[in-house]
Amino acid sequence: MRIPLLAILLAVVFCQVSLPIAFAASPSSARPERQLLAKPGEKIALGAGHYFTYGFTKPPKMGTAIMRVEIFSREGVRDTSFTVKGDADMPSMRGAHSSGDANFTISNKGLYLLPLRLVMPGDWEICFSFLKGGKTVLRGAYLFDL
Numbered sequence: 001m002r003i004p005l006l007a008i009l010l011a012v013v014f015c016q017v018s019l020p021i022a023f024a025a026s027p028s029s030a031r032p033e034r035q036l037l038a039k040p041g042e043k044i045a046l047g048a049g050h051y052f053t054y055g056f057t058k059p060p061k062m063g064t065a066i067m068r069v070e071i072f073s074r075e076g077v078r079d080t081s082f083t084v085k086g087d088a089d090m091p092s093m094r095g096a097h098s099s100g101d102a103n104f105t106i107s108n109k110g111l112y113l114l115p116l117r118l119v120m121p122g123d124w125e126i127c128f129s130f131l132k133g134g135k136t137v138l139r140g141a142y143l144f145d146l
Contacts (some may be wrong), residue, residue, distance in 0.1 A: 034127055034141040046082075046130055047137045049074050054128070060146055062118055067126060069104060069112035078110045082137070085129040088116040091143070092123055101129070121146050 038044055040055030050073055057066040067086060071079045084104040090097050097119050104112035118124065124146055130138045 034139040037128070037140040037142050040142070044140070046071060047132070050079060050082075052130070054142070057113075060118055060124075060144070062121065062146065065116050065118055067104075067114045067116055069114075069128070070110070071112070071130075080106050080110050080112075081132065082112075083131040084112045084114075085131070086114045086116070087127045088118070089125055089127075090120075090122055091125050118146055 037054070041053055043051045043053060046052045050071055052069055052071045054067065054069045057068050067088075069084050071082055071084075073079050085101050086099075086104060087101045088097075088099040089095065097117075099116055102114060104114045107113055116126070122145070124144055126142045126144075128138070128140045128142070129136060130140075
């Protein structure tokens with residue numbers, strides 16, 4: 001006897017029946033672990049020999065906002081040898097407004113810049129990935145309200 005899919009879904013919703021493991025989210029769809037970053041403007045360790053600061057160029061509002069990252073050696077010398085990637089999304093609506101993973105552009109002054117489209121008020125998350133020589137050094141996230 002075959003049980004219609006609708007009956008299974010109704011049992012899950014109304015009777016809180018758990019689905020078998022086969023229906024669970026696969027590990028490949030899970031987001032990689034990211035540490036919550038200190039507030040913007042603070043120095044954050046980036047491996048053993050570097051640190052970075054980050055923040056918006058102007059207070060964020062709906063529309064386009066520019067995220068800025070600066071990376072320095074421990075001696076305070078600006079370093080542009082990293083690849084920095086960013087992704088903005090709304091945690092409460094995961095995937096609905098995701099910008100997708102994009103590379104920051106390095107300006108002539110050695111600033112890493114990424115324009116982000118903030119399309120509605122609410123909770124936002126920017127996920128950063130710092131890579132050096134193709135290897136991930138740090139994954140971090142910054143949460144804020146718009």
